[in-house]
Amino acid sequence: MTLAPVENPYLAGNHAPVDVETTSYDLAVTGALPPELDGRYLRIGPNAIGTQDAVRYHPFAGAGMVHGIRLRDGVAQWYRNRWVRTPRTAQALGEEQVLGATTALHDTANTHVIRHDGKLMAVSEAGALPVVLDEQLATVSYNDFEGKLPRGYAAHSKRDPVTGELFAVTYSSAETGGQLVVVGADGAVSSVERIELDDRPMIHDTALTANHVVIYDLPVTFSMDIAMRGSFPYGWEDGRRARIGLMPRRGTNADIRWFEIDPCYVYHTANAYEDGDRVVLEAFRHERVFDTMKWRPLETAPVLWRWTFDLGTGRVHSGQIDDVAGEFPRIDERLIGGRHRYSYGVALHADDIGNLGGHGIVKYDRDSGSSQVHDFGSGRYAGEAVFVPRGLDSAEDDGWLLTLVHDGERDRTDLVVLDAGTLSAEPVAVVHLPVRVPAGFHGDWFPTLG
Template sequence: MESEPEPAMPDVATNRYLEGAYAPVEVEVTAFDLPVTGTLPPELDGRYLRNGPNPLEAPDPANYHWFTGQGMVHGIRLRDGRAEWYRNRWVRSTAASAALGEEPVPGERFADMEAANTNVIGHAGRTLAIVEAGGRPAELTDELETVCFSDFDGTLPHGFSAHPKKDPATGELHTMGYYWGRPEVVEYTVTGIDGRIRHRVDIPVPGSPMLHDCSITESSVVVYDLPVTFDLDLAMAGRSFPYAWNDAYGARVGVLPLGGQPDQVEWFEVEPCYVFHPLNAYDDGDAVVLDVVRHPKMFATDHQGPNEGAPSLWRWTVDRAAGKVREEQLDDFALEFPRVDERVVGRRHRFGWATGLGLVDGDLGLESDDVRWDAGGLVRYDNRTGAREVVGFGAGRTAGELVFVPRTAEAAEDDGWYLTLVHDRTTDRSELVVLDAAAPSEPPVARVHLPARVPLGFHGNWIPTGQ
C-alpha cells in the first residue's frame, strides 16, 4: 500500500495576512498628547491595550500563518479627559531581541515557545501578554516594555492560555491550556489574586486538541474539546502552525466544578464544529447555557488563517440530567470576537456583542456572502428585548474587538462606553473610538487619533489605573 504524500506548502508569493490592514508595522512609536475629536469622558482613567501578531522580519508568505507572528502590544493612556500617550512595542521574544540588537529578557521559555501575540491582560498588578499552545506569559511594564517571561513565581509548570476567564466573585483566573508535547491531556489551572497558580490538574483527552478558550459559570468550568488537532504530517512538512481539522476526532464539551478534579468532568457530544470564542456561559438550574460563536470547520482547507465558512452565534444548552446538548442557532449574521461586560462573566447577561464580519464599506451587508475579517463593525444583542443592533463605522473603516468600560462599579450593563480600534483605509491610520453604550448607533463620544496604523489583530482590554 502506497503511503500518502506529505502535505506540501502552497507555492504562493502573497499572503493576505501580510498585506493591507493586516500588514505589519515596521517601527515602534511613542507619541504624547494625542489629538481628540469630541470629548473623552473623565471617568476613563487607565490604559486601553491590544495585542496582535506583527512579524519583525519578513516571513515566507507561503508558510506564514496569522497566529504565528511576533507579538506587538499597542496602548493608549487616558486620564482627566486627555489621551496622554500612544505606544506600540514588540514583545521581546529571543528572536525579537536579537533582531533589535538587544540582550534577551529574563525568564524560562517553556518548550522554546515565545510568541505572546494573542491577548494582553492586567492581573495581580502585572501587565501580561499571553498566548496559548505552551507559551509563557510575557510581563510588561506600564509603558509596554518587556520585563521577563513569567512562570508566576515558579508555580506555572508549563504554558498558559490566550483566554483566562476572571471569576467576578473571586478575582481568580480560570484557564484551559494545551501543548502538542503533552497530547493526552489539557491543563486546567486556577490563578489566585496574588498572581500564583493555586490549583492545577490534567484532564485526559483523546489527543492534542487546540483549545483556544474556555467558559466559566458560577459553579462550573467548561472545556471545548473540538476537532482541530495537532497534525504531525503538517509539522514534518514544515508548517508554521501545524493544527488542522480532524474528521475522526469527534466534538464534545466537558463540565466540571470550579477548582474540580479530572474524575468530575461530565462530557457531552456536540455536532462537529470549532469554537474560538464563547460569548458567555451561565447556570440555568442543573443545565449550563453556552452562547458561542460557532465555525462550521477550521483549518480544513486554509492553513494561513481562519477561513472555513461564516461563524455565527449559537446557544448550546447542556442538559446534564438528560446527558445531551440542545444546539440552537441564534442568528446567521457573520461575526467574531464576542464579549460581555466583565462583571457578568459566568452570569446571565443582558447585553452581548461582537465584531460583525459582514460589514463591507460601512454597508450592513446582511445578505452578503463576502465574510471578511477586515470589514467589521459592532453587532449587539439585547437578551431582554431580543433586539439586534448593528453599527457600522463608515466606508473604508474597520473596527476590531470592542471592550466595555462601565461608568462606575455599580453601573448597568449599558451605562458606560465601548472602546475599539478603527482602521481607516483612506488615511491608513487608526483611531481609538469611544461609543456611548446607551446609544452606540449615535456618533462617537470621542475619537483619539493615533500617529500610526494598528494592524488588524486579536484581543485587548481596558486596564484601570491601579490594577
C-alpha cells in the same frame, strides 16, 4: 516556467506589519472623551519582523506587538507600540535578550493582554509562558507562577468577578490532554488538574459558571504532517468527534461531564451561566476552520450560538441566536459566570471573512432576541470592542465600547469610543492615532490602579 509569487493576506493591507516603534503625545481627539475613562486601552496582535516566507507565515505565530493609548481627564495623553521581546523577537531585532531560558515549548506572546495581581502580561497558548510588561509596555520578565507553569499558560482565561480567581484551560502541542489551572487573587497558583484527552486539540478559550469550567474538545488538532512542512501545526480533522465538557471548579478529570455536539469550532466564548440543573453556553460557532485554507483563521461566517446542557438528563440542546455574523465576543465582565443580557462582537460582512476585523460592531440583546449594528462605513474596519462600565454600580450596558478602527483612505487607525447603551451613529469620541495599527487579536481596558 516562472512561478507567480504567493500572496499571503496576513502580510498585506491592514494585516501588514509596521516596522517602527512609535511614541506620540497629546493625541488629537474628535468629540469629548468621558472623564471617567482614566487608564489605558491596550491591544496586542502579530507584527512580523523582517522578510517572511509567504507560504508558511501564519498570524497565530507572528511576533507580538502591544499597542497602548493612555486616557486621563478627558485627554488622550499618549500612544505607543512595542514588540514583546521574547528571545526569538529580540534576536530578530538584533538586541540582547531580555528574557531568560524557559522550559515552555515556544516563545510567542501575541494573543491577549491581561492584568492579574497587579502584573500586566502578554499571553499566548499551546505552551507559551506569560510575559510581564511594565507601565510603558517594555518587556520585563517571564511569569511561570513560581514554577507552576512549565508548559505555559493560555490565550484566554476567565476571572471570577466575586473571588478574583483566574481560571484557564492550558494545553501544549508537545503532549496529549490539558490542564485546568486556577490562580488565586494573590497571583499564586492554587490548583492544577489534569484533563485527559485522546490527542492534542487546539483549546483557544474557556468559560466559567458558578460551579463549572467549560472545556472545548473539538476537531482542530495538532498535525505532525503540517508541522513538518513548517506551517502552523493545527488543522481540521474530518471524522473527529466534537464535545464540550463541564468540569467542576474544584473537581478532577473524573468529574467532567462530556456532551457530544455536532462538529464545529469555537475560538471565543461570550459567556456561560447556570439555570437550575442546566448550563447555558453562548459562543461564536464556526462550521470549520483550518480546512481548505490552512492559513485562514476564518473560513465561513461564524454566528452566535447557544448550547444548553441538561445535567439531569445528559442531553444538550443547541441553536443559532442571531443572523448577524460576528466574532470577538465581549460582555460586561462584572457578569462573567452569571446571566447576561448583552454581548458585543465584531460584525462581519461576507468580504470580511478571513480578516481579523469587520465593518462594524454588533450588540446582541438576548432578552429581546434582537441585534443592532454600528457600521463604520466603507473602507473602515474595526477590531474587538471592549466594554467599560460607567461606574462600579452602573447598569449592564451603561458605559462605553472601545475599539480600534482602521481608515483605509487615510491608512491610519483611530480609537473609537461608542455609547454601549445606544450604539448611536455618532461616536462619543475618536482618538486619532499618528500611525496605522495592524489588525490584531485581543486587548482590554486597564483602569488606573490606586
